[in-house]
Amino acid sequence: MNQPPGSPQGPRNQGPRDADDLPGCYRHPDRETGVRCTRCERPICPECMVSASVGFQCPACVREGSGTGHPPTATQPRTLAGGTVARDPRLVTKVLIGLNLAFYLVQLAVGDAFTDRFLLFGRAFLSGEIQGVAEGQWYRMLTSMFLHDPDNPMHIIFNMLGLWWVGGPLEAALGRARYVALYLISGLAGSALCYLLAAPGQPTLGASGAIFGLFGATAVLMRRLNYDMRPVIALLVINLIFTFGWSNIAWQAHIGGLVAGVLVGYAMVHAPRERRNLVQYGVCALVLVAVVVTTLIRTTQLT
Structure with a gap:
């Protein structure tokens, strides 16, 4: 691809x-x-x-x-989506991979105390006190996107390979600012759906929600360019099989990220030129509102 x-x-x-x-x-x-x-x-x-x-x-x-x-x-x-053309069209992708690797090294060096402090769960008794998003620790919805299972190196390896293969071409097509918005919003949408549907004490971590958002946006972009859709559809099907075929995978994060990626990606590549920024960032804002509302609803349920 x-x-x-x-x-x-x-x-x-x-x-x-x-x-x-x-x-x-x-x-x-x-x-x-x-x-x-x-x-x-x-x-x-x-x-x-x-x-x-x-x-x-x-x-x-x-x-x-x-x-x-x-x-x-x-x-x-300008890029296809209206972003500024950069000399290094993969710079943000490299930075994101670097951040994920840096967090992973810290996890290995510090141990479970660091991972437990920043992974995602709704509400659980940890280190002698109740913690979680429901207790006001909203930052977990963002920080969990940069953590991976320290006991399973393949977790971060597969995620970073997917980020490199899909993220680079997408960054070049969207431009840096739009690409960052897509990545973060997709990851937050995945965290929000996990928070809403998963058990309160179920820990969740990984960049796969954001990466599934990139998959969804890539499918929209390929459709917009009239490319053969079979490779990206096959890739999505394979990943969805893995998502629902293994019990230790947070399918909520994958689906939440995918849906957000499709919505934001569609706005990015189909917005009319005369109202491009309004449509693109307006849709981003609406998806973020949905994330906030979902988080508030779940917090009310848990408290």
């Missing part, structure tokens, strides 16, 4: 073409397209289109920027 693009090679020289035969994208030759970069005129597919003030530019021209002596044709190049 995450195929590295080839090196820019310019338009293919294939001799005369039929009137209805479109050229292939310069980075993805198997994808026919009728759109060309406004600066270099190379054919570009939807994945490679970067919004400019007039038309679209290719990623190579965007990277060159305005310091090459060429007159700028786009004052602020």
Whole structure:
């Protein structure tokens, strides 16, 4: 699903073409397209289109920027979702992986006391006192997203591999700010559904809720670009089989993250350009409101 693009090679020289035969994208030759970069005129597919003030530019021209002596044709190049094009399109993904690994190392070094202080559960008797989200420790809904089972290294390995494979391309398509919003909101939605439906004393931890949100947004993005949906559907089905096939997996976090990811992802890639920010961040705000309301309802039930 995450195929590295080839090196820019310019338009293919294939001799005369039929009137209805479109050229292939310069980075993805198997994808026919009728759109060309406004600066270099190379054919570009939807994945490679970067919004400019007039038309679209290719990623190579965007990277060159305005310091090459060429007159700028786009004052602020944008991603498909309207985000700012970054030199390193995977920077946030790398930071998120780094944070998860750092927290995991602290868990191993400090022990259960650290994990118990920041994992998610609703209400339980721990260390001689009642603790949990219901006791006002709302931070657990966020911190639990960066913790993993210290006794099971495969837990963090599989989650970080999934974050790298799915997160990188999605970050490039959305832009950093929108990608961070999607990740955090999906993770919080997963925590909220866990808090609502799981037993009060059931501990939950892991980044899988946020990662399932990335899966959902990726499916929406691929649909928007008219790509073959079978790979992402197969990946989702496999993950859902694992979700419901093992008793020690918090399915609530996966489903909550997936639903939030689909909703936020749809707003990100389908928002009309003239009201893009309003629609995108408005939907983010609505999902966050749903998270807060769910948390308040469950807290009322437990207290």
